[in-house]
Amino acid sequence: MTVLDDIIGGVREDLAERRRHVSLEQIRQDALAAPAPLDAFAALGGGLGGEVAVIAEVKRSSPSKGALADIADPAALAASYERGGAAVISVLTEARRFGGSLADLAAVRAAVGLPVLRKDFTVDEYQIWEARAHGADVVLLIVAALGDDDLRSFLDLTHELGMNAIVETHTEGEVRRAVAAEASIIGVNVRNLKTLEIDRRVFAGLAHLVPAGTVVIAESGVRDVDDVAGYAASGANAVLVGEALVRHADPSATITEFTAAGRAAWQAAGVAANS
Ligand SMILES: O=P(O)(O)OC[C@@H](O)[C@@H](O)c1c[nH]c2ccccc12
DSSP: OOHHHHHHHHHHHHHHHHHHHSOHHHHHHHHHHSOOOOOHHHHTTTTOOSOOEEEEEEOSEETTTEEOOOOSOHHHHHHHHHHHTOSEEEEEOOOTTTOOOHHHHHHHHHHOSSOEEEESOOOSHHHHHHHHHTTOSEEEEEGGGOOHHHHHHHHHHHHHTTOEEEEEEOSHHHHHHHHHTTOSEEEEESBOTTTOOBOTHHHHHHHTTSOTTSEEEEESOOOSHHHHHHHHHTTOSEEEESHHHHTSSOHHHHHHHHHHHHHHHHHHHHHHHHO
8 A cells, every 4th residue: 555545545534524514515505605716827827937936835744754843823824925925825734644624724715815725635526615615726636646537527626616726747647647637737746655755857857748838836845946946947837845944944035035046047048048
């Protein structure tokens, strides 16, 4: 059994428990009553290039590292991310391995004016309605966790609700499946969710398979401005950063630095291409 299988087993148990308290019918009504979603595709630059948007993550712990940070006030942390110039806020809601919750999501939603990603292991349409009901604008769809039929239907539902999905990949086959499903935002997670190992070279190896006009995101293991510049040189429109922000004394300044480094690297790549 892989780590991913293990996590998904827990996610399904917790989901069954929530469904005993709130029916699909009820969560649908709550979702439809929520304020309209914000446009994350636009916030991430619409796949145009030239900049690296920062998706800043509220992350308490992880299966690979255990406890990362004692986040007493996720709303205050998200507000500092917004001040630093983050484009989108990511909130982990998986409880067992990441220490997240839907309460964190709702608190962050209320504190910022940016699109908010519900970061979780989506295996059931209920979770998409639930994300919307708690104010999320974006959901994560991990290709490795889904069959093609679910990937398609979850993507369709996301778009019907006016939301975006980040379709997460780690292999060439998964990128091809994401493209075939017509994902408009594709994430390349350089961490293998089956072994938890990080290999930053995975991004450059896959990003060129993503069609123009699609937002492509480098996910995981972004430590510093050099990592951001490296991903920008391989065409990243955005980076998704958790640990480096929650462990930093001044996450706001870190985001500002990352954004500047991404812009400079895109410029340098453009100059190289035109000379
Ligand atoms: O903390 P990091 O290494 O900056 O990583 C953030 C993010 O990419 C990571 O949390 C992540 C990427 N894909 C996921 C899927 C589920 C849970 C978590 C993730």
